Amino acid sequence: MISMDHITLLRDKRPILDDVTLQIASGEHWAILGRNGSGKTTLLEMMTGYLFPTQGKIEVLGNTYGSCDVREVRKQIGYISQSLLEKLTLSDPVWEVVATGAFAFLRFYQTIPDEVKLQAMNLLAEMNLGHASNNPLGTLSQGERKKVMLARSLMANPRILIMDEPCAGLDLFEREKMLVEIDRLRQRDVTVVYVTHHIEEIVPLFTHVALIRDGKLEAAGPKKEVLTTETLLNTYEIPVDLEWSGDRPWIKVRSGG
Ligand SMILES: Nc1ncnc2c1ncn2[C@@H]1O[C@H](COP(=O)(O)OP(=O)(O)OP(=O)(O)O)[C@@H](O)[C@H]1O
Numbered sequence: 001m002i003s004m005d006h007i008t009l010l011r012d013k014r015p016i017l018d019d020v021t022l023q024i025a026s027g028e029h030w031a032i033l034g035r036n037g038s039g040k041t042t043l044l045e046m047m048t049g050y051l052f053p054t055q056g057k058i059e060v061l062g063n064t065y066g067s068c069d070v071r072e073v074r075k076q077i078g079y080i081s082q083s084l085l086e087k088l089t090l091s092d093p094v095w096e097v098v099a100t101g102a103f104a105f106l107r108f109y110q111t112i113p114d115e116v117k118l119q120a121m122n123l124l125a126e127m128n129l130g131h132a133s134n135n136p137l138g139t140l141s142q143g144e145r146k147k148v149m150l151a152r153s154l155m156a157n158p159r160i161l162i163m164d165e166p167c168a169g170l171d172l173f174e175r176e177k178m179l180v181e182i183d184r185l186r187q188r189d190v191t192v193v194y195v196t197h198h199i200e201e202i203v204p205l206f207t208h209v210a211l212i213r214d215g216k217l218e219a220a221g222p223k224k225e226v227l228t229t230e231t232l233l234n235t236y237e238i239p240v241d242l243e244w245s246g247d248r249p250w251i252k253v254r255s256g257g
Contacts, residue, residue, distance in 0.1 A: 001026050001160060001191045002047055007056035009042060009215075016042050017053070018215040024208075029185075029192040031202045031223070034212035034235060040195045041081075043212065044162050047193065048079055061159060078153030078190075081164040085149055090138030094129065094148055095120045097137050101155030116155075123151040127181055143174025150181055154188070161185065162193045167201055179203050199227070204247040211235040223249070 002024040009017040017039050024030055032040050045051040046058055049070035058065040063073045078101075088097055098120035099112055124133045127147045132140060137148065146166050153161060166182070167175045183203040185192055192205065202209065202223060210220040211231055219231040227249050232240050239254040 001028075001061060002193070003057075003059040004043075004046065005057040005059075007046060007053045007058065009046070009051065010054045015215050017046070020056075020212075020215075020217050022210060022217065022220055024191060024193065026191060028208050029206045030194065030208045030210060031206045032193065032195045032210045032212060033197070033199065034218075038212045039215040040212055041164055042215075044079075044164055044193065044195060047160075047162060048074060048077055075156065076159045078156065078158035078161040079164075080146075080149050080153050080162070080166050082168065085145060088137060088149075091136050093134050094137055094140065095124060095133040097148055098123060098151045098155060101152035103156075119155060120151070123154055124148075127151055141174065143170050143178055146170065146174075146178050147181055150178075154190075158190055160193065161190050164195045165197065166194070167196065167198070175201075199232075199242075199249050199251050202227075202249055 002022070004020055004022045007017055007020045008015055020043065032043065034040050042051060046053060047060060049058075049060070049065050052065065060073050061076055065073075095117065096112065099116050102116050102119070121130065121133055124130050127150070129144060129147055129151070132144065137145065140148065150166070163182075167178050170178060179201060182192070182194070183205045186205050194201075194206065196202075206223055208221060209223045209226040211218040211226060211234075213235050218235045219226045224244070227242060229240060229242055232238075232242065232251065240251040241254060243250050243252070
């Protein structure tokens with residue numbers, strides 16, 4: 001699905017990504033973790049073709065970036081980020097915000113086909129937001145808005161869904177509700193790539209983890225092989241204990257750490 005082969009990105013001669021090789025296969029779901037500024041968002045922007053590497057080759061869904069129409073590839077990729085949320089119009093009805101996800105634009109300036117409206121309403125109902133579908137987006141809680149973004153991204157039936165910290169800023173209740181929806185993505189034929197700062201957000205859906213440190217991959221592979229006290233110490237420079245519960249990893253910072 002996604003192949004990154006010896007990717008380096010230099011900015012002002014500084015490597016932001018440094019010789020990163022990552023293969024994401026169909027049926028895998030990846031969580032990407034690393035400290036602030038380690039290069040996670042940059043990696044996502046390379047996957048979506050918004051940034052090109054200084055060196056290396058990126059192939060997404062069989063297309064090699066640099067010799068394909070990136071806009072065509074992007075139609076098969078859903079991308080959820082805080083900056084997208086900020087571009088949505090708070091006065092638009094929720095169902096309409098979701099419906100625009102079927103097309104490559106942010107607002108409708110023409111009549112919305114009935115079947116598109118129905119698909120949006122169904123997705124909202126699935127996420128327990130049916131009651132809010134006619135309300136303006138701005139009346140929803142932060143957690144509900146994130147769910148709306150998720151529903152919106154699913155309208156185009158993407159083959160790859162990329163999420164940049166979708167649970168940032170949510171309280172425990174709203175985060176767990178959002179994680180239920182993320183975990184339910186297993187019912188769809190979509191490959192998920194998910195950036196987070198919180199290890200416990202690696203819900204059972206996720207099969208693989210990549211840890212990134214200063215633009216380099218510290219470790220990448222099946223989650224239980226990659227998430228160890230040693231790799232986490234190397235990535236975060238904080239000694240932690242790791243425990244699996246409910247097929248989710250939980251960490252405790254060691255006292256004195
Ligand atoms: N437009 C830019 N110009 C110069 N440097 C940039 C630019 N965008 C990002 N960087 C730098 O690239 C590095 C990686 O940034 P990136 O946003 O990918 O990190 P991140 O791991 O997503 O961080 P965070 O967890 O804080 O969101 C940082 O040092 C950042 O300052």
